[in-house]
Amino acid sequence: MMPPSHGSPSYAGNGAHTGSYYAASANPAPLRPQLQGLHETEICVLGAGYSGLSTALHLAEKGHQVTVIEGARIGWGASGRNGGQIVNGLNASLQTIARRYGQDTARFVAGLVMEGGDIIRERVATYGIQCDLKPGNVFAALTGAHLRELEERWTLWRGYGIDSQQMLDAGQMQAHVASDRYVGGMIDHKGGHMHPLNLALGEAAALESLGGTVFEMSPVVSVDHQAPHPSLKTAQGEIRAKVLVLCGNAYLGHVVPALENRVMPVSTQIMATEPLGAERAAALMPSDVCIEDLRYILDYYRMSADKRLLFGGGTVYGGADPSDIKAKLWGNMLKVFPQLDKVRIDYAWSGNFALSFSRVPQMGRIGTNTYFAHGYSGHGVTGSHTFGRILAEAIHGDSSRFDSFAAVPWIPFPGGRTFRVPYSVIGSWWYGLRDRLGI
Structure with a gap:
């Protein structure tokens, strides 16, 4: 439990x-102070997940004064709960784009x-971040259609000059997953x-080593992004800045109405087995890469550093947590590894990512000096690190890449907030049927 003096953020x-x-x-990490009273800073970043931390760290490296404000603990949202997979690309394919x-x-x-993957590797090397970083991810095909x-x-x-990938046949797949x-x-x-x-905790510490400031347990209650010098308020404090960056993503809630309808929170689930031991883990996943399949509602899994199978999947549109996460994932895990039918599950959890209707992340500006990035649609580990760099470039004076991405049109969910969940559920049912039929 958190100390009572740090309140109870409703979200x-x-x-x-x-x-x-x-x-x-998690590695040991100090509890950062709550925001109290009036503060002024050059750049304020809302959200201590990957987007916010990446933006802040890039700016601090360029010599800017940066303050990050987080409503809970560092990495509390998707950045501290995700599958831990560095998967290059966006949810929307280059062909679709x-x-x-x-x-x-x-x-x-x-x-x-x-x-994004290059940025992560550079951060880990430069700042000595202890996060069990390992190479390689495999996209797994269940059908001939998937393979095509x-x-x-x-x-x-x-054709775009990306040559780090290699096709695998069924026999070669056995070298990665039994x-x-x-x-x-x-x-x-x-x-x-x-x-x-x-990784998130290490990036926060890296930011602080460069003079950056992080406030935790300080949920924002209002944001003024129209003023030339934007500001935000919490229950006990206020920050005024020359530039404000909004990186709340799926957990921004109702604080910024201008962004609320652009994305929809979607929850995904993960469970962790008991430690399997080095020999058993190597027998199941010999190359120690991470795996995700190509179904619309996919399975994704890998081995942890202490040889637990971390197995994820499933979606709940609107961001609600399922009543029984183990029951939701257990059957799919046994389809991959039936030999784990007696294994104990030690942890099971859920978390939200922000889905955009086009499955393309969004970046832009509202007001004069307020920037935002969100909507990674399940590919936020790499995308957030890239967008953080691009936001920092724009704030520092080079907006060429920011302008290119900000110009990409965003598509609202059909029916707005009222119908975005049922619409998405119908779509997932249809694509799930296609997966089951192998088409």
């Missing part, structure tokens, strides 16, 4: 991390889809996996 309970494996195995927005936009996006999709992706990405479930796959040697909460 985050008492503000403590969820009961995840990541929270239980080219069709919707033109070939120039597709080439621009192709030039930055590998950047991967082959098309491999060809398309090579399961008969897959007909083939594709490995991305520039993907990888890590302990996501420890």
